[in-house]
Amino acid sequence: MTSSDPGALHAQTLSEAPCGRRLFIHALNAASGEGQEWVARLRELGFIEGEPVQVLRRGQPGGEPLAVRVGVSTFALRRAEAACIQVMPADAS
Amino acid sequence: MTTVTVDTSRLGPPLVALVGNPNCGKTALFNLLTGSRQKVANYAGVTVERKEGRLQLPSGRRVALLDLPGTYSLAPHSPDEQVTCDVLAGRFDGERRPDLVLAVVDATRLARQLRLVLGLMRMGLPVVVALNMTDLARARGQVVDADALSAALGVPVVSTVAVRADGARALLERLDLPPPAPAGLSTGGGDQVVDDHRRVRDILRQLGLDSLQAHAFSDRADRVLLHPLAGPLLLLALLFVVFQAVFAWAEAPMGWIESATAATGETLGALLPPGLLRSLLVDGLVAGLGGVLVFLPQIVILFFFILVLEESGYLPRAAFLLDRLMGGVGLSGRSFIPLLSSFACAIPGIMATRTIQNPRDRWVTIMIAPLMTCSARLPVYALLIGAFVPARTVAGGLALQGLVLFALYAAGIVSAIAVAWLVKRFGTRDRRQTLMMELPDYHWPSLRNVAIGLWQRVLIFLRRVGGVILALTVLLWFLASFPAPPASATGPAIEYSFAGMLGHLLLPLFEPLGFNWQIAVALVPGMAAREVVVSALGTVYALSATADDTAQALAPLIAAQWSLPTALSLLAWFVFAPQCLSTLATVRRETGGWRAPLLMAGYLFGLAWLAAFITYRIAQACCA
Numbered sequence: 001m002t003s004s005d006p007g008a009l010h011a012q013t014l015s016e017a018p019c020g021r022r023l024f025i026h027a028l029n030a031a032s033g034e035g036q037e038w039v040a041r042l043r044e045l046g047f048i049e050g051e052p053v054q055v056l057r058r059g060q061p062g063g064e065p066l067a068v069r070v071g072v073s074t075f076a077l078r079r080a081e082a083a084c085i086q087v088m089p090a091d092a093s
Numbered sequence: 094m095t096t097v098t099v100d101t102s103r104l105g106p107p108l109v110a111l112v113g114n115p116n117c118g119k120t121a122l123f124n125l126l127t128g129s130r131q132k133v134a135n136y137a138g139v140t141v142e143r144k145e146g147r148l149q150l151p152s153g154r155r156v157a158l159l160d161l162p163g164t165y166s167l168a169p170h171s172p173d174e175q176v177t178c179d180v181l182a183g184r185f186d187g188e189r190r191p192d193l194v195l196a197v198v199d200a201t202r203l204a205r206q207l208r209l210v211l212g213l214m215r216m217g218l219p220v221v222v223a224l225n226m227t228d229l230a231r232a233r234g235q236v237v238d239a240d241a242l243s244a245a246l247g248v249p250v251v252s253t254v255a256v257r258a259d260g261a262r263a264l265l266e267r268l269d270l271p272p273p274a275p276a277g278l279s280t281g282g283g284d285q286v287v288d289d290h291r292r293v294r295d296i297l298r299q300l301g302l303d304s305l306q307a308h309a310f311s312d313r314a315d316r317v318l319l320h321p322l323a324g325p326l327l328l329l330a331l332l333f334v335v336f337q338a339v340f341a342w343a344e345a346p347m348g349w350i351e352s353a354t355a356a357t358g359e360t361l362g363a364l365l366p367p368g369l370l371r372s373l374l375v376d377g378l379v380a381g382l383g384g385v386l387v388f389l390p391q392i393v394i395l396f397f398f399i400l401v402l403e404e405s406g407y408l409p410r411a412a413f414l415l416d417r418l419m420g421g422v423g424l425s426g427r428s429f430i431p432l433l434s435s436f437a438c439a440i441p442g443i444m445a446t447r448t449i450q451n452p453r454d455r456w457v458t459i460m461i462a463p464l465m466t467c468s469a470r471l472p473v474y475a476l477l478i479g480a481f482v483p484a485r486t487v488a489g490g491l492a493l494q495g496l497v498l499f500a501l502y503a504a505g506i507v508s509a510i511a512v513a514w515l516v517k518r519f520g521t522r523d524r525r526q527t528l529m530m531e532l533p534d535y536h537w538p539s540l541r542n543v544a545i546g547l548w549q550r551v552l553i554f555l556r557r558v559g560g561v562i563l564a565l566t567v568l569l570w571f572l573a574s575f576p577a578p579p580a581s582a583t584g585p586a587i588e589y590s591f592a593g594m595l596g597h598l599l600l601p602l603f604e605p606l607g608f609n610w611q612i613a614v615a616l617v618p619g620m621a622a623r624e625v626v627v628s629a630l631g632t633v634y635a636l637s638a639t640a641d642d643t644a645q646a647l648a649p650l651i652a653a654q655w656s657l658p659t660a661l662s663l664l665a666w667f668v669f670a671p672q673c674l675s676t677l678a679t680v681r682r683e684t685g686g687w688r689a690p691l692l693m694a695g696y697l698f699g700l701a702w703l704a705a706f707i708t709y710r711i712a713q714a715c716c717a
């Protein structure tokens with residue numbers, strides 16, 4: 001992902017997305033060293049570019065883990081894992 | 094150790110392997126197909142459960158069925174997924190390669206699950222798809238045409254409902270037909286996940302199967318059950334009920350088992366002449382059997398709740414709520430219930446670690462479970478605290494005795510946290526644990542599946558663990574009874590036995606901790622179970638060795654004979670001591686090898702020795 005990517009203008013990471021907002025997966029990228037494997041895993045779970053996602057709720061205390069809806073499934077993700085997922089608002093695409 | 098490799102590929106009936114995502118209904122389908130004809134064990138060398146069953150097809154042909162661990166993909170990310178991939182590839186030592194893959198697919202989550210089917214079709218094995226949970230999909234307005242899906246995929250597809258008695262009829266008929274040719278699907282050139290994703294999406298769009306919405310009931314339930322305030326409160330209430338049940342409900346049946354054991358022992362004792370045979374039967378065999386059976390009520394009650402919670406889909410939610418708490422020490426929320434259970438008894442606790450999918454987390458949880466103060470330690474604590482800690486209040490009304498008891502529990506918990514942290518920090522390669530846990534839809538627990546699961550736990554315990562416990566009890570009886578004391582003996586008989594010799598032999602090891610030879614000798618038979626130490630001490634001090642009154646007679650005796658540092662040191666010893674062969678037997682059984690139990694015994698022994706030593710020295714310094 002380079003900054004010349006037009007989508008990157010609206011993109012934010014899933015870890016920062018507000019609860020309930022309908023989003024689309026824009027890209028997945030490794031935020032850290034282990035990220036490479038996490039990204040591979042996330043994609044196998046269904047976090048694939050173009051899929052609709054939504055943060056349903058956050059655990060307490062500390063806003064972790066996140067309950068995330070992707071397709072018709074729900075996953076619990078830690079914040080660092082969700083940070084690998086770049087999302088865009090559903091109306092921006 | 095040498096292993097003999099046998100080519101099993103031509104032995105036995107054809108092997109059908111069930112493969113699918115977690116929660117697709119694989120186990121339910123397996124139970125439906127095989128009923129109680131199942132064998133539960135471990136895969137060689139790993140903490141992963143292996144389930145095999147037999148099944149007779151309508152034509153009378155026999156098939157062996159293997160329930161492989163659930164997996165999201167064929168690029169394994171955890172040891173249990175690794176098992177699935179290796180078995181499918183024919184790479185797993187000691188397992189034959191399946192003759193047919195039965196891909197179980199949740200009809201309400203087709204997109205993700207069919208991608209796994211495409212992956213399976215690339216493995217070069219014949220594939221049949223069991224389209225499961227079709228009843229739920231239908232109820233939500235999606236009827237899947239199995240034949241159309243079969244045509245689109247290029248492999249046979251049959252609809253199943255794993256929770257209905259006749260829900261696998263079509264599947265049985267299909268299995269009776271000759272197996273399809275190995276599904277040949279070549280790997281694409283580009284990004285396989287994206288390619289497969291597109292392909293599945295196109296198929297689903299074509300068949301009109303892409304309009305299903307998320308399960309509304311689960312969403313509504315989660316609004317309460319995962320609510321930041323209500324969620325934890327409900328979980329707390331639930332845990333309270335579960336552990337109330339484990340302690341309170343189990344008490345009566347445990348009492349019955351104990352009285353039945355005692356009554357059987359007395360009856361036998363009255364029938365037989367005094368002597369070796371009577372001693373073996375009464376003190377060895379009957380006491381040993383009673384010692385095994387007495388764990389059953391707690392195991393049954395705990396597993397009933399765990400299985401219901403697991404079947405219903407609540408267990409991952411509990412893990413979600415507890416993730417922060419357990420994540421702090423590098424474990425996941427799933428470790429919480431096994432650890433909490435270990436306060437009742439480490440045996441059901443360790444058996445409950447089967448719900449932890451990540452084998453590393455499971456291993457660490459097993460390792461720290463004995464640090465939770467189990468109820469068997471209470472009699473020892475009660476004896477020592479009663480004898481040595483004055484019954485007065487300190488710091489404005491707090492009972493000192495209660496405070497010491499609390500400190501003992503806290504010491505166990507704190508050291509468990511420390512051990513977990515150390516193991517996670519230095520013992521495993523990947524430092525940052527992943528969560529990425531699915532929160533499945535809620536289901537009504539199926540009574541049949543709960544019953545089968547419960548029955549399996551009971552069998553595992555009685556067959557595998559029970560045998561070892563029984564054998565060890567008899568062995569300890571032997572050690573404590575032989576050789577008989579000489580005619581001129583003055584001390585208690587146990588002093589002249591092998592156990593006594595062993596105690597004396599171990600004395601140099603225990604002397605730095607302030608233990609006298611009576612304690613050292615009592616620790617040997619005490620390995621059967623911690624509370625046995627109390628009666629063993631009674632025996633060593635030549636009291637009548639019967640139950641509760643031993644403790645009462647013993648307390649003033651040891652209060653007079655032991656120093657306070659010795660008593661405190663023994664208390665510290667019991668926080669860690671691996672003095673429970675039943676626990677070690679369970680660990681061996683659950684991890685499938687001697688490595689874990691030996692490691693556990695070793696590290697607990699080391700910790701116990703250190704803690705007792707430090708306590709003894711400090712107490713001595715303070716008392717002096």
Ligand SMILES: Nc1nc2c(ncn2[C@@H]2O[C@H](COP(=O)(O)OP(=O)(O)O)[C@@H](O)[C@H]2O)c(=O)[nH]1
Nearest residue numbers: 115116117118119120121226254255404536539
């Ligand atoms: N209604 C319905 N429920 C099912 C079906 N198959 C499985 N279940 C339920 O789905 C849940 C998960 O099933 P389980 O066999 O434990 O899934 P596994 O993780 O693949 O082994 C359980 O509560 C089952 O009772 C089905 O065909 N219909």
Ligand SMILES: [Mg+2]
Nearest residue numbers: 116119120121
């Ligand atoms: Mg299962």
